[in-house]
Amino acid sequence: MxxxxxxxxxxxxxxxxxxxxxxxxxxxxxxxxxxxxxxxxxxxxxxxxxxxxxxxxxxxxxxTRFGPDDLKEVYALRELLEGHLVEHACEHLTGEVLEELEQLHQDMEQARADQDPEAYVALNQRFHRALYDAADQPRTEKIILSLWQGIPPLTPLTIEHRMDESSREHLAIIEALRDRDAPRAATAMRAHVATAGRALLEHVARGDVNLR
CATH class of the missing domain: 1.10.10.10 (Winged helix-like DNA-binding domain superfamily/Winged helix DNA-binding domain)
Structure with a gap:
């Protein structure tokens, strides 16, 4: 109950x-x-x-009341923590996990082509979780997940053109991971989170989304 x-x-x-x-x-x-x-x-x-x-x-x-300033704070924290976790994950990434990330990216590409944002959102969360699990830093990951859970709306991926941008950003992360370039992977993840935050703030400013 x-x-x-x-x-x-x-x-x-x-x-x-x-x-x-x-x-x-x-x-x-x-x-x-x-x-x-x-x-x-x-x-x-x-x-x-x-x-x-x-x-x-x-x-x-x-x-809890939630406004633009709260949104900025959450995405600033996400940018720092998720960039850190990706850099750490890159140093411990196995070929198996990299293959999983590449497959998830392909599945997201299909969801994007089908214009299926619900499927894309679910796959996006699996992509991030698989990558963060690889870092094996459970405390940091738990903080990140708590930040995800407390954001209304939960994701900016339903915003027009955001799936296209997200797909390109995921590919940049994967390419850095393939090259075992941890700093570049972290930078790509921080850019990914920052762009998502800006898109959501702009969406709020236009009145397309009402925060509590």
Whole structure:
């Protein structure tokens, strides 16, 4: 039950059904899901760890407000951490992992040709996870994943032309990995994250996306 409450509330927050600043009353949530307060409390703690809700001085939860400045902070952190992780991964990359990354890139190319952003997003996440797993730095990877989870909207890949740019950026990363050029791979990843962040900020500025 706790998992169901967590997943459904997380989806509602990321989709904007629960706006920033909205107070979350545990008794009301428990009644809505037909459960006790314990799974609700545990789900709220997980959402707090994701950065999607915050607890006040008296333990009262509310949906975290998220604006352009927060977006800039998240992408600045991602740029630093993901560049670092890729540089480290390059030094430990096996041929098997490189083949997996190349196959995922080919699959993303097919999703892009099919204009299937949902498939592209899922493959993109697998690409990044496979690369970061290769670095074998679980604490850093956990921080990165928490930054991914707390961003509404979750990805800028649905923005027009962003899949095309993303594909070119992934190829630049793969080429650097093939050459075992760790600094170039890190630079390519930082550029990839920075470009995604700028695209999303521009999207917000135009009013195409409303942040909480």
């Amino acid at each position: 706790e998992e169901e409450v967590y997943l459904r509330m997380r989806e509602a927050i990321l989709q904007g059904d629960l706006p920033g600043g909205e107070r979350l009353v545990q008794e009301d949530i428990a009644q809505r899901f037909g459960t006790s307060r314990i799974p609700v409390r545990d789900a709220l703690r997980r959402l707090e760890a994701d950065g999607l809700v915050e607890a006040g001085a008296r333990g009262v939860y509310s949906v």
